[in-house]
Amino acid sequence: MPDFPTLAQLAEDLESGRTTSRKLVEACLARIADPAGEGQRAFIHVDKDAALTTADAMDALRKVKAAPSPYAGIPISIKDLFDIKGQTTRAGSRALDDSDPAEHDAAAVARLRKAGFVLIGRTNMTEFAYSGIGINPHYGTPKGAWNRAVGHVPGGSSSGAAVSVLDRMAHGALGTDTGGSCRIPAAYNGIVGYKPTQRRVPLDGAVPLSFSLDSIGPLARSVSCCAILDAVLAGEPIVALKPRPVRGMRLAVPTTIALDDLDAGVSETFERALKTLADHGAIIERIETVEFHDIGPMNAKGGFAASESYAWHRYLIAAKGDIYDPRVFVRIMRGEAQSAADYIDLLNERRSLIARVNARIAPYDALVLPTTPNTPPKIADLADDQAFTRENIRALRNCSLINLIDGCAISLPCHRVGDVPVGLMLAGAGGSDRRIFELAAGMEAVIRV
DSSP states (O other), rough: OOOOOOHHHHHHHHHHSSSSSSHHHHHHHHHHTTTTTTHHHHHEEEEEHHHHHHHHHHHHHTTOOOOSEEEETTTEEEETOOOTTTOOOTOSSOOOOOOOSSOOHHHOOOOOOOOHHHEEEOOOOSSSGGGGSSOTTOOOOOOOSSOTOOOOOOOSSSHHHHHHHHHTTOOOOEEEEEETTTTHHHHHHHHHHEEOOOOGGGOOTTSSSOOOTTEEEEESSHHHHHHHHHHHTTOOOOOOOOOSSSSEEEEEEESTTTTTTTHHHHHHHHHHHHHHHTTTEEEEEOOOGGGGGGHHHHTTTOOOHHHHHHHHHHHHHHHHGGSSSSHHHHHHGGGGOOHHHHHHHHHHHHHHHHHHHHHTTTTTSSEEEEEESSOBBBHHHGHHHHHHHHHHHHHHHHHHHHHHHOOOOEEESOTTTTTTOEEEEEESSOHHHHHHHHHHHHHHTTOOO
């Protein structure tokens, strides 16, 4: 994990006077503007003047002991999927260029603003959040952490969000996760990404992909950073995170689907992390999760994402379909062929799936599995549509299992420094968010030795 300051460290620096919000914002703005960096591709819009004005306001409030939270004044990036009052929400597309500016902040944005975070800009993303790879033909594709001289994908759909944190252009990021869009870019960039239990964070003011599966979560540098941001987003008190000891953790590794077709680098790194956890006293059991076999047939016609995105996009496509990224367009249009009966079947099948998987995993503290079966592909290798489709499906596969079961999950970097980034995912049933954070915090210090 990058040796950059956590939110807690930044809060201490602000409180002690070792830094100011203005200094933090100016440093982030300089990195965004650096022509040798990824800022021009990681951000679609940078709100320089408003960010500096807000920073000065937070510094003034802190001087009179009136800062709205310990984290007031810390710059954070916002995925282009969210409404920010007075700005146009494009969702990484050109089809929304002429949309009216938002009249209100999205609910998640409003909560971050209320806590005093500084909104530094809108981050790039896969168009309409419909891919786990992170390529965007409209605004460019920011290079991920691995081997930048060659250029590997950043992961999606929250691509710019991850790169903004990685490159210190922001100290946290607001993302979304429908099938892995917080966790995949976190895994590909060696940071932490969290997908909460969906119902905990309101979706209001965010362009939907699939309202059944969409979740709003943070990307940041540590488990504690994500826990802080998650509490703000959920409207919950920020409570000090108590790491659970690794010794005695009961962890289940699902052998069904989740371990299939792993890249060698993923397999080796994941198995090493499991051994390290076992050496520290974790009880690890490999279990069949036969229920996961039902997910493929459920998605055969495009699943929730296709049906629900088509319902939202159909009128915009009729007017501006030629502007869409063709790879996104094709996936949305799969929803046109789904009938109401198909959709009702999906709802019933998912309800059954959730109940059966929750019963299967109830004896364990968490599932543990690779965040993605693949390491970050080269951008150049995905010019071919077949290669793109293959790697996109692979990137999304493990993460989407958790969205379908209405669970919560976190991706932790588990690779050694200098190796290709690999994420380890901890997941649990819906409502187990606090436990997942405590387990992840306990693991964080040991799995990268």
